[in-house]
Amino acid sequence: MTRSTALLTDHYELTMLQAALASGAAHRRCIFELFARRLPEGRRYGVVAGTGRALEGLAAFRFDDDALGVLDGVVDDATLAWLADYRFAGDVWGYGEGEVYFPDSPVLVVEGTFAEAVLLETFLLSVFNHDSAVASAASRMTLVAEGRPCIEMGSRRTHEEAAVAAARAAYLAGFATSSNLAARQRYGVPSAGTSAHAFTLVHDSEDDAFRAQVASLGTGTTLLVDTYDVAEAVRRGIEIAGTGLGAVRLDSGDLGVLARDVRRELDALGAHDTRIVVTSDLDEYAIAALAAAPVDGYGVGTRLVTGSGHPTCGFVYKLVAREDDDGRLVPVAKRSPQKGSVGGRKWAARRVVGGRAVAEVVSHADTFAEDERPLLRPLVRAGEIVGTEPLDVARERHAAAVRELPVAARSMARGEPVIPTEHRTARGSVAP
Amino acid sequence: MTRSTALLTDHYELTMLQAALASGAAHRRCIFELFARRLPEGRRYGVVAGTGRALEGLAAFRFDDDALGVLDGVVDDATLAWLADYRFAGDVWGYGEGEVYFPDSPVLVVEGTFAEAVLLETFLLSVFNHDSAVASAASRMTLVAEGRPCIEMGSRRTHEEAAVAAARAAYLAGFATSSNLAARQRYGVPSAGTSAHAFTLVHDSEDDAFRAQVASLGTGTTLLVDTYDVAEAVRRGIEIAGTGLGAVRLDSGDLGVLARDVRRELDALGAHDTRIVVTSDLDEYAIAALAAAPVDGYGVGTRLVTGSGHPTCGFVYKLVAREDDDGRLVPVAKRSPQKGSVGGRKWAARRVVGGRAVAEVVSHADTFAEDERPLLRPLVRAGEIVGTEPLDVARERHAAAVRELPVAARSMARGEPVIPTEHRTARGSVAP
16 A cells, blocks of 8 residues: 655645635635746756656545644644545646646646645645656756667665656656666666676676676676776676677766777677667766767766756646635736746647647637647546556657657757747637 | 665666675675765765664665565576575664764765675665755755754655655754654654745735634744735734734745845834744855844755755765685775775774864774764664664754864855865774
């Protein structure tokens, strides 16, 4: 059974609930939107990730006795009683997982009473802010790797549970494999790995270590060749494993220079099919710089799991409309020059002309033109989770969404979002 | 029951285990060290955090049937059989949680067979790299806040489980409270919070919202006063709650200017004890900039949970010594100009002269002078966890360790580590 997720939230969600239950506002129908006011500086697009995990977590968002015990003293008895029966019974729509997003894209739309929808704020933001940050970084890396496989190996550089989510996010954004075994367990992410320097060092010699590895893991394994002398290690590796050795791994030094030297040496030894994998402090820029080097795979760690400089997306979860005393839904928004938001329920579509995305359309009406592909899909209907899908569907959706973007999306240079966000009022909406 | 932590690890730890079991090297006694080669650029000291969580996780690091099922196909049957009985039976020493650290400080020392110690690598690194990054950022923030309470509220900006660990790390580094309810549940971290803009917006007017909040949460509550007009909100807040209103919160705008205006207004209204809490995109620099403003508390979110620009510590876990065929422990190290490490078992102490830390001593011998305070304490003895302690002990240890640092530790300017790390060979060691 999944552990309750209900306390993975902020104290103030509960005190607001208490005060709103007392005032009656708790029962007003509300619409909350999860969106980003901007992309991380210089980024051309963002990637939506976390949907699958959010839906899993939503199913476990119930206040069990443990949770109620913790809240005794945080909120009053009336609120505790209400929480004991809590189960989200509203509706959620969202961008398909793996889809790209832009400033003001309504990535998630939650409709329910104030009480039931406000409680989800922190948890939903945590999931989307983290997973989308990693997926957004991962997507740039896989784009610039141009088909060479990227291997996620950042688990040790981030919280142990964030590591699992990062492996999942990287996979949906095009990474080939992950080092993380829990991601294999929970999400079926293909895992891979062979050995580290400690394995060489625990043996009496590099030769002993290579022999032990090849004997146990087969000639298709990847030998780590930079513990002592790279050229010597490559020579000995091929002597021990034969020319069928799967790959060698370089984890330090000038990777471009080393990769060329090693390729030459491997070829001279007849090991034409032995691949070269590099793994030292890579990010999208380092990957781009290695485009001309004879590299067959990139292992990416720290920079991937920390979102390559942007470890969080800046998604916010804002009340954009609520019921009034007459039962009508009225738009609401905070008055602020920096932190304002556009009130009212929104729908979104991507305008695609000749197979190429040209605009993100955020509209107050749910009608779109023929060349506008609607982006919101139902995730939860009256509390029932309907949006669950296999991770590979998100992976394919992501690949398709990125293919559709203008070529500038592939640029590593800082710039504006690769397509503009068009805001359309209900009156100005285009009929289908 | 705690969920198994055994798959929160990298695939290659398991393949190394398989190959080492086959070669026999798996049974060699080994010493692994967890340390950082350097501090994040410009930082004066780091803070050790994660010890308590690591020990919790270690107790749950067992391969249950689920885990073994996942590994079927990753490793061979002999390895699966070995894993089924796995339980770490070695020794672990570590810096006390909350202690400060410097480049090459042996923050954790793990002694056991290669097999049992290598398996812990990824999990231990995840915990310490994350928690220490947050604690290191938090410590700078609490130092510069100079006694004004700091409130951790970054849960929504990081992975939902990382959020809980971040709240714990922030608390041990001196934060007063956290918004995170799971941290309250699991670690007894004091939680706090009152309301957000959505609470104001769901009511028909700010007046209605304030009335509802004060009626339900009491006059000691904190009113959020920047949804519409700050001056008006402050006036109405005091009218509604009376001069006993606990606090007002500012979450946008020029906080220094606003805080002065609000203080003047509160005083003019007679609300001399009503505090002012600010919460918009703060970090240690923003806190420092507000030192002269009439602010009574800082809420810190994004920048705290992302380590204020350094979301991971760069801790590595290196094999530094292993048994040879004659049963002697021999030092080992990778040969690398950038990624080298110093072989051999190390001990550490802080030299403190006249109550002031002057050096971090990393020695190959475990004897220290009288003015050198040993830093390693036993955490695990022959597999038994002996280092568990209440979180408040770590919190007090942190406060004491920081008090002892040179005043330059309080500088927000980038610089070198505030004390040097002295390496001492066994021969050059000082007798006590």
